[in-house]
Amino acid sequence: MRKLIRKLTTLTDSHVLAVAFDFGTTYSGYAFSFLDDPLTIRTNQGWIAGSDQLISLKTPTCVLLNPKKEFDSFGFEAENKFASLAEDGQHHDWLLFRRFKMLLHSNENLSRTTTVEDINGKSMPAMTIFAMSIGYLKRHFLEALNRQKTGIVDSDIKYVLTVPAIWNDNAKQFMREAAEQAGIETKRLKLSFEPEAASIWCQILTTEAKESLSKSGTQYMIIDLGGGTADISVHEKQIDNTLKELHKASGGPWGGTVVDDNYLKWLKQIFGSATMQKFKEEQMEDYFQLLREFETKKRSITPESSGKITLRLSATLKELYQKNEKVQLDDKITSLGLKDTVKFAGDKLRVDASVIKGWFDAPINSVITHVQRVLKEPNMQRVNTVLIVGGFGECKLAQDQIQKAIRNKCIIIPEGAGLVVLKGAVRYGHSQDIISSRIMPRTYGICILEKFDEQTHSSAKRMKFLDGVKYANDVFVTIIRAGEGVQIGKMISKGPYTPTDPDKTSFAVYCTEKVDPKYTTDPGCKLLGKLIVSHSNGRPRKDNTLNASFVFGDTELLVKAVNLRTGEEFATYIDCL
Structure with a gap:
């Protein structure tokens, strides 16, 4: 049994700055603010994807290890370097880990010895990969802070790490120990539940959200739609401005990555599993570009989207298909009943909007069914407002379908919904007593x-x-x-x-x-x-x-x-x- 190595006291408030790491399934990032100006939240002003110059406030949750199994790089840099190595056939001894956070979801057998597989099935201890990721975010933040010449040292900083509220006790402890391995002292570390962090920030926004949530006694639901999970909580604003949880955190694996998975399954139907596997192994750069292209495209899908939507494909994918498959591509499309909804034009795949929208149905419908079930409970009758936040919460299709399904509630999507959790976690770092009780x-x-x-x-x-x-x-x-x-x-x-x-x-x-x-x-x-x-x-x-x-x-x-x-x-x- 783990020995009690830390004092049995509450966290000290002796900090100058609070920084939050939003360690996500698909993307990760950080934000911080100073104690004397806690509501001025600063974020990293742009992770650069590479050749396509995509600028993002978060970077992919992706770790690259060298042949000695040592940390090499993280995020866009890790993806780009691995793709470059693959182009030259030099990647075989390197390990690339992507989207591994879901390993912790509903994993009753999770332990310190649990392993995680990289993109090609090679295993490493999961704790090591998580610790490397958190350690990178910490170093990146401290380097950025030092460039500002603030004079702040590590002991002046309160660290906050976001976690889904629906996680089991073992997953939450796993994240804490990974952060400790990454060099964050436990007395300066606080875990923040993601929907709670969103709720905290929505109290501060000078928008419709703040107006709706400002009165004591107000009851509202937060739907945090992330990359991996949908995390749902219900809060009541107290007379002392603290937040009381009214319903135990709930949700499931209904995040935006389900849409990505459906897209890849659909491509396997057309090109075949063997061809897609060869494409991933032999044309890694094109494979990542395909994923990034879809990430950008899926954000533009709206309820009004109609006709054909263009998805760019690498010419090498079609070439690999022609080498590995006996059936002509046009004949394959016809045999799948897609002749009227799918067209090829060079490196462009023209897909009917109805097909693409179908890839969103499963996660969105799961969220709606669950939310409706919670709202029907007797003690939820005074819940009159629903907040939608998170990266997948910015999806117009998800927003529209939730609004149509829950007509008798005020639905609010705060500006910058994808960063609400991160900013709220920073605020929580300064004042943990904002949350007064939990279910x-x-x-x-x-x-x-x-x-x-x-x-x-x-x-x-x-x-x-x-x-x-x-x-x-x-x-x-x-x-x-x-x-x-x-x-x-x-x-x-x-x-x-x-x-x-x-x-x-x-x-x-x-x-x-x-x-x-x-x-x-x-x-x-x-x-x-x-x-x-x-x-x-x-x-x-x-x-x-x-x-x-x-x-x-x-x-x-x-x-x-x-x-x-x-x-x-x-x-x-x-x-x-």
Whole structure:
């Protein structure tokens, strides 16, 4: 079990500057502001894609390692260098990792030894790749800061790392440890839930959003549509201007990358999987250009888009097809029933807008179905405003379909929706008390022995006598239930508990999606970790009675135990990895 290596205190506010890293599935970036002017948010003013001179406020979440498996480059630079190596046939020993953040989504088996595959199937420890990525963003930021000659040193900085609120405890801890490996001191690191960060920034905007959200008691939903996930939260504005969560964070893998995947699947239908694989391996530069071209094109798709839309393809893709496939391309199009919707003209692929719009349907429909289900819940009836943010949230097609499906709510898309999370995370870095309470996404409890009762306990749980008393084992004692609200930093105490072992007591902490589990062996119950308390002092068990306390609401679960006779305190952050 991970030792408690940091002091059990809240984060200090002794910082001069707060910087947030938005580590996304498709793109990453950072922004910062100074404590004396926290609302003036500064971002990196442009990552350059390369030959096409595409300027972006974020860069692809993409890591390149050299043949010695050492970090070489990140983002556009990594993609371009790997493509250049591939053109000369020198890329085979290099490793390129793209879009690996989704490895952490709903991964119950995530651990420090989990591996991730690069673009050609070569594996590396995932923690190493995540740490390299965060380390690059940190170095890039510090270099930019030093060029401004601010005189600020690393110890003056509060770091914030954005994470989806729907992630499990193990994924959140994984990101924290990756950041620590990247050289960020844990006492200066804070995790920010992405929809919460968006909610915070929308309170500040001098726009329709601020006007709609300014009154205390206002209840609203935030739909954060990113590259990998849709992350949905519901908040209420409090009289002290803090934000109270009303519904546990929810969502799913319904981000913009689903559209990209549908495009690539469609191309495989036409050109064949073997040809597309050869194209990716042998014409890497053209392959990346195809992806970037589509990224730009899909942002221009609107509800009004009609007729044929031009997608540029490399001539090498058609050449590879002609070498590998026996069927002529025009005949293949006809056999797929696409003769009227797809045309080739040189390096241009002319596709009917209805086909392209179809690639958006699955993620958008999943979001709409989920949002409608949440809004129908009895305690959501006062939610009158819906905010749409995130990179995929800037998609006009997604905006239009959500607006049409949710007609009885005020739908707001704030200006610069793709940067709202990043800017809100910076603001959160200066004032973490903006979020006053959260809804617990899972039920948490501990495993104890309980006096056996034939009326309530299963006979299978009956165990041997202890001091002449019959006990049931594996009993789940609930500390807090899924769906309950909890103030940030709230401590919940349970006990007293008399040890069953004269030398030590083990508090095993479990969690489950169920509201009222009975036993820790019930389906869906997961062991998070243990706090082991030593009391090998030769005294009777009753002289070592303990109280247990649990601190909820933050990104990690703190467990404490106090020996009621001696006052000795034990504590640990539960190790979810």
